[in-house]
Amino acid sequence: MIPTIKFDEDWSYSFLDSLENNRGLNNWSKYNMALQAGKKRLIDNFHELEATKHLPHLEIFPHQYETAQKVINEMNGKAVLADEVGLGKTIEAGLILKEYMIRGLVKKVLILVPASLVTQWCRELNEKFFIPAIEQRKRPAWEQIDITVTSIDTAKREPHASVIQNIDYDFIIVDEAHKLKNKETKNYQFVRSLKKKFCLLLTATPVQNRLSEVFHLISLLKPGYLGDESSFEKNYKEEKDHEQLNELIQKVMIRNRRTDSGMDWPKRKVQTVPITFSPEERELYEAVSELKNKYRGFAQGISFTTLTLQREVCSSREAAFMTLKNLMEQYGDHPEISQDLNDIAEKINAVKTNSKAEQVLSLIQGTDDKLIIFTEYRATQLYLQWFLGQHGIKSVPFRGGFKRSKKDWMKQLFQNQVQVLIATEAGGEGINLQFCHRMINYDLPWNPMRIEQRIGRIHRLGQEKDVEIYNFAVQDTVEDHILKLLYKKIGLFEGVIGKLDDILEKFSDNQLEDHVSNILLHSESEGEIRVKMDNLSSILAK
């Protein structure tokens, strides 16, 4: 075929005008310089990666280079980038964007990232890629600004949403795209409604629980690539069809793993730190466990909450207290339960020490190395900050709910002045803390992907030391079970996230978390829990 040919008539008009009016006519030297400058912009090939020539100061790893090339040349600029945490997805996305921009194929760009990462994305694009990305906050100018970074929560709200939906974007990047797995959500529908030519979806955890999540993710990129929804479910119900599905997925998704990145990664040194409760803590824990057994079958609600309570007691009495208070309100008119709850409240009061916190202290003292503590509970976070302060150790908190500027500030403080950062789960995503190489999992989440996200904060490109991970688990408690099941048997900490994909695929229809809580809830004895957990882990480890 012969494609349509467009000719630059504007130049002709202005030239004829210059000649006629004898103005804007330049000398030989300026003419030559203009020609040289103009020629420098030309790229006489379709497929080579030019971006690297423009980025001499950026260290690009081989897997990043190959990813960028593959996305542009084989995937037509529509891909899910699903590298393991810490392999530099942002760099890959930046390279791809830069390449399209240099070639003049992309001008209008929208980058949707979690609110906490907006500033960081902007900074990286500007400093590392010389891409003039601009943060959009209070009074955004969607139409005027070519390269916009914003949070999906801002973008999907009116009056912004309808403006954004009307813009023809050349390129859209969505970071932490696993949040778009549910097609019923407003976020999903919003991204679906955008006009885009090229698109990158970034996520470290493409499949969390269900296969259909992949379907929805890929349908954002290439509708129809995996068929329509009903045929997808029909076709890939059977395990034997999964190989074919995997092949299809690999054509739109790139997943680099640490093990095959060919790089010399710092090691992960994982240590389980067994904690022994003080007699008072033990008494409290046993009282809660008893409550669980006593009311099993009485009301699903209370026995489920006691499971939460058990986990909280393992963290701090402060964490348990809030839950207990709620329970007391809920069952205020039930004399027997009320009495039991009051007993527990007394036992909480009797607890004077926190065995885990003491352990933290002994890990901190005697070294100036930075340390991150992850906990699931905000009450524990506050307590720890107070506790460390009592011992003359300064720390900063970090939470998902912090404003962006505050997060940046906390990170700065941690990097430059303070030895300890205490983060709750929500603070785990997207902050890069590779200047620190020690981490305590003060309590363990039940979703292994969350652990991977946590470790990824420090075990990433740029980390120069071996990473030390301390897992706290109180002996003879639920924590012990979780640790044995999820983390020891599967060998998760040793960084076999590849395996994790398989594991989660096996649980495509049932959440792993549900399994675990069912076992813990419905077992009559410790022995039964152990047998059931062993069963589960042998399925996992297969």
Place this chain on the structure above:
Amino acid sequence: MNQAEIHDYLKNFFIENESTILEESDGHLHIQLSIDMDKALMNRPFYWHYTEKIGAVPNPMKLTLITDSNLAPEDIKGELIHFGSPRLHQIFQTAQELGRHALLYESVQPNGASLPMKPWLILNGSVSYCCDHKKDQFFSIGLSLITGEMINDIHSQIKNKRFQEQIPNYCFTMTPIIKPQAGLERIKRYLMGQEKLKEHKWADDALSRMKKDEALLEAFYDGEEEKTETYDQEKEAIKAQYEPFINISIINGGMFYFSNHPSDNQNMVY
């Protein structure tokens, strides 16, 4: 462009644009900008607006560019310039705007008798193949406005000649038989004609990629009673992404008067 070439380019650029090089090593340039260059590069329109309004003495800025930190003095502070740096691209952009058009005469010194100079129209630019990928090809075409002869890659043949803005003494210009506007039209027709003769496998490939995605889209919405707005939009997007076209753009060009044929590189003595 390597760092040394960038260095030379920058030096020429600033000298050519009335800015003074205050200090220089092999690795850096310290420049006193002219008023025009300050306006073009330093992005401070308010300052200039204000200064001009109140008639204050303008104070254009100084700029330090480091082209090679190994060769520059150790304690020097300035902007690192390399091929990808925004500053260099801003300068390239400025250079392109300042040299888009020319009307030039070959520098000759005739011996007494008057010498006719023949007009040529020269266009430099690129033919770009665009789809979801892009490739540019440079062209430099000269057209004699007397005979209609066309020369490919003319710039490389004339780049060592010298040109001036005023007609040399004892010379006179011949009036074009082909008007500049018609000349432009001829070059355009020639370039387009060349493309129509070629096989454009890249375009066929792009089309087949486009068809593939379109077919997927159809399948996705197949069975739905009414095609939604999203469908139309996605169809549009696929077209915008892949649909191949050729873009001919001009970098710069000019009217040049030559005493001899432009390909003739011998200095004739009159």
